[in-house]
Amino acid sequence: MQKAAIEKNNEAIAAQLAPVGRETVQDRVYSELRRALIGGLFEPSQVLTIRGLADALVTSTMPVREALGRLITEKALEALPNRSVRVPPITLERLDDLLRARILIEGEAIALAAARMGPRQIATIETILAEWDEMRALKHKKDVDREVTLNQSFHFEIYRSCGSAVLIPMIESLWLQSGPCIRVAIYAFSEAGEVDTAQYHRRIVTALSTQDAQAARESLVADISRPFTFLRSKLQANAAKDQT
Amino acid sequence: MQKAAIEKNNEAIAAQLAPVGRETVQDRVYSELRRALIGGLFEPSQVLTIRGLADALVTSTMPVREALGRLITEKALEALPNRSVRVPPITLERLDDLLRARILIEGEAIALAAARMGPRQIATIETILAEWDEMRALKHKKDVDREVTLNQSFHFEIYRSCGSAVLIPMIESLWLQSGPCIRVAIYAFSEAGEVDTAQYHRRIVTALSTQDAQAARESLVADISRPFTFLRSKLQANAAKDQT
DNA sequence: TCAAAGCAAGTGTGATCACAAATCATAATC
DNA sequence: GATTATGATTTGTGATCACACTTGCTTTGA
Numbered sequence: 001m002q003k004a005a006i007e008k009n010n011e012a013i014a015a016q017l018a019p020v021g022r023e024t025v026q027d028r029v030y031s032e033l034r035r036a037l038i039g040g041l042f043e044p045s046q047v048l049t050i051r052g053l054a055d056a057l058v059t060s061t062m063p064v065r066e067a068l069g070r071l072i073t074e075k076a077l078e079a080l081p082n083r084s085v086r087v088p089p090i091t092l093e094r095l096d097d098l099l100r101a102r103i104l105i106e107g108e109a110i111a112l113a114a115a116r117m118g119p120r121q122i123a124t125i126e127t128i129l130a131e132w133d134e135m136r137a138l139k140h141k142k143d144v145d146r147e148v149t150l151n152q153s154f155h156f157e158i159y160r161s162c163g164s165a166v167l168i169p170m171i172e173s174l175w176l177q178s179g180p181c182i183r184v185a186i187y188a189f190s191e192a193g194e195v196d197t198a199q200y201h202r203r204i205v206t207a208l209s210t211q212d213a214q215a216a217r218e219s220l221v222a223d224i225s226r227p228f229t230f231l232r233s234k235l236q237a238n239a240a241k242d243q244t
Numbered sequence: 245m246q247k248a249a250i251e252k253n254n255e256a257i258a259a260q261l262a263p264v265g266r267e268t269v270q271d272r273v274y275s276e277l278r279r280a281l282i283g284g285l286f287e288p289s290q291v292l293t294i295r296g297l298a299d300a301l302v303t304s305t306m307p308v309r310e311a312l313g314r315l316i317t318e319k320a321l322e323a324l325p326n327r328s329v330r331v332p333p334i335t336l337e338r339l340d341d342l343l344r345a346r347i348l349i350e351g352e353a354i355a356l357a358a359a360r361m362g363p364r365q366i367a368t369i370e371t372i373l374a375e376w377d378e379m380r381a382l383k384h385k386k387d388v389d390r391e392v393t394l395n396q397s398f399h400f401e402i403y404r405s406c407g408s409a410v411l412i413p414m415i416e417s418l419w420l421q422s423g424p425c426i427r428v429a430i431y432a433f434s435e436a437g438e439v440d441t442a443q444y445h446r447r448i449v450t451a452l453s454t455q456d457a458q459a460a461r462e463s464l465v466a467d468i469s470r471p472f473t474f475l476r477s478k479l480q481a482n483a484a485k486d487q488t
Numbered sequence: 489t490c491a492a493a494g495c496a497a498g499t500g501t502g503a504t505c506a507c508a509a510a511t512c513a514t515a516a517t518c
Numbered sequence: 519g520a521t522t523a524t525g526a527t528t529t530g531t532g533a534t535c536a537c538a539c540t541t542g543c544t545t546t547g548a
Contacts, residue, residue, distance in 0.1 A: 024531065026313075049499065062532050065500080066313050069270075073314040075413055082540065083266075083500055094409070101410045108348055165338070166345045166421070169319055170414055177410070266539090268501065293529065306502050309530080326510065327530055 026063040029053075033067055037076050037087070038175050039148050040183020047086040048077070076176035090181050092235055098178045099228040105170055106155075106224065107217045110204075112162040114213035121161050122209050128154045129205060132198050144186060147197075154201055158208070178228075185227035188234055200226070270307040273297075277311055281320050281331070282419050283392050284427020291330040292321070320420035334425050336479055342422045343472040349414055350399075350468065351461045354448075356406040358457035365405050366453050372398045373449060376442050388430055391441075398445055402452070422472075429471035432478055444470070 033053070036042055054064045068085055071077045078088045088094070132150050135143065152175070159171055200223035207215035277297075280286055298308045312329055315321045322332045332338070376394050379387065396419070403415055444467035451459035 026531080051499070060533055061500090062534090066310055066531095069310050070313050070317040074317055075410070084540085085500095097408050097410045101408070101414070104348065104352055164341050164345070166319070166341045166418070170345070170417070173414070174410075270501080295529070304503050305530090306504090310501095328510085329530095 024063070025059055026066050029057055029059065029063045030067040030070060032057060033071060034076070034176065037071070038152065038179040039145060040179050040181075040186070042087045042180060044087055044180045044184070045089040047080075047084050049084070071176070074173045074176060076173070076179075087180050088177070090184070090231075090235065092232065092239075095181060095228055095232055095235070098174065098181070099225060102171075102174050102178065102224055103221050105167060105174065106159070107221060109159045109162040109164065109167050109171060110208075110216050110220045111213040112164065112167075113158050114208055114211050114216045116163055117158070117161045117208055117211075121157065122205070125154055125157050125201075125205055125208075128157065129198065129201055132201070136198070144183075147186065148183070151197075158204070181231060182227050185231040185234075188230060197223075197226075268307070269303055270310050273301055273303065273307045274311040274314060276301060277315060278320070278420065281315070282396065282423040283389060284423050284425075284430070286331045286424060288331055288424045288428070289333040291324075291328050293328070315420070318417045318420060320417070320423075331424050332421070334428070334475075334479065336476065336483075339425065339472055339476055339479070342418065342425070343469060346415075346418050346422065346468055347465050349411060349418065350403070351465060353403045353406040353408065353411050353415060354452075354460050354464045355457040356408065356411075357402050358452055358455050358460045360407055361402070361405045361452055361455075365401065366449070369398055369401050369445075369449055369452075372401065373442065373445055376445070380442070388427075391430065392427070395441075402448070425475060426471050429475040429478075432474060441467075441470075 042048070048068070050061050050065050050068065053068075054061045057064065068077060072079050072085060075088070077085050079085050128150055132147075132154075135146060135150070156168075156171075159168055162168070200219060203219040204216055204223065207219050286292070292312070294305050294309050294312065297312075298305045301308065312321060316323050316329060319332070321329050323329050372394055376391075376398075379390060379394070400412075400415075403412055406412070444463060447463040448460055448467065451463050
């Protein structure tokens with residue numbers, strides 16, 4: 001009876017090997033659409049068709065329709081009464097609504113994270129900050145995609161530290177919903193001669209490294225409010241112009 | 245050219261007729277599963293199969309699998325690495341996590357609602373309260389299903405008044421996630437000689453009718469915390485018993 | 489000339505089939 | 519007699535098809 005020995009051997013093997021996992025086509029479609037949505041690759045009010053996306057992603061309609069259904073339930077997309085689906089349009093009310101929810105939930109998440117982030121996590125977000133600075137140093141080529149990605153990594157590295165399996169998916173849903181709006185804001189920033197976004201992130205980092213939950217929350221609120229208030233004023237200006 | 249007359253006639257018809265709308269099988273399956281989940285008809289850790297549900301609901305597998313996918317993305321169900329799906333098990337961490345999120349978000353929603361509920365809405369929730377009392381009056385037959393439904397109506401009538409299209413779906417997701425737990429708690433209440441649940445609701449109503457947002461929030465927190473803390477202590481007792 | 493009817497292409501939804509992976513029960517082996 | 523191997527059944531996944539509804543365009547009739 002060498003059961004114990006075999007068991008131990010198996011454990012040794014398990015320690016060496018990473019679980020391979022399986023990724024369905026539907027999962028890939030879903031992640032791809034998510035990425036596009038958060039990155040703002042789709043415009044607000046744009047309608048999406050199952051077959052069109054299936055062609056673009058080179059699969060059949062089946063994985064696409066299931067991914068679309070999932071995105072609709074998280075309000076990342078909108079099902080019209082005609083049964084067609086579109087990315088939700090931007091309205092003033094929706095903008096305010098989203099910002100309020102984000103302040104509430106992401107604020108809570110960062111306050112929780114402030115007490116739980118160790119030097120390891122702090123180092124990680126500092127690395128992301130450094131990458132950001134590096135990118136800005138050679139500013140001749142402004143890479144909006146990379147900017148969005150880094151911003152996302154920075155925030156979610158923090159949120160992951162909050163230790164709440166319930167809050168994080170909600171934050172993801174909020175990002176999904178505000179993604180299309182934010183992209184518009186970022187472009188507007190670019191052409192309006194943007195101020196230094198990184199300074200907000202630096203303030204967050206210093207607050208977190210001193211475990212100052214209150215300061216972290218306030219810095220975060222300032223950070224995420226900026227594009228919303230910017231977009232808000234721009235929207236109001238457009239509305240006023242349309243009325244004339 | 246009788247265009248104006250025709251137009252007017254069409255408007256008259258439209259005023260009489262209600263839009264019929266269309267409901268897909270998938271939608272019905274989804275609502276049905278939602279109802280079952282919130283009502284706690286499924287036990288925590290129970291695994292669900294597509295074909296099994298399709299048979300139970302007398303449809304094909306197609307609408308069921310899409311509905312399951314949607315429920316998985318809102319964390320109402322859990323996809324195991326084996327690709328089977330189950331209703332998430334109860335753990336202490338998850339319980340605390342859910343309660344914290346519910347206090348945060350539902351608290352905010354009721355605070356917003358406090359400023360926005362008119363006499364009309366107040367009357368509606370008072371009606372629900374009256375129904376509750378009436379049900380308790382003939383207490384020989386305790387109808388847990390009806391209790392759950394009334395509780396849900398009471399809370400969501402309030403949340404609907406908060407005027408946030410972003411917060412409400414999040415609250416629904418939270419109810420979906422805590423539904424299976426709550427049912428366990430309600431059964432436990434029943435057999436432990438429950439205290440009057442309605443008193444918490446009465447306090448909420450009085451706070452709302454005086455537009456006292458702070459009091460409303462506190463009463464709500466007390467209301468939703470009760471089953472969680474109860475279940476929490478019960479779970480800890482079980483864990484201690486299992487360890488011996 | 490213009491509006492309304494009719495036709496055609498496109499789209500979502502549900503059913504069915506094929507296939508691969510997982511699970512379970514039975515049999516074979518040490 | 520316990521453990522491993524093998525086979526059958528079940529299950530999820532993706533593809534394809536049929537049907538109904540929508541949409542946009544063309545044609546027809548006044």
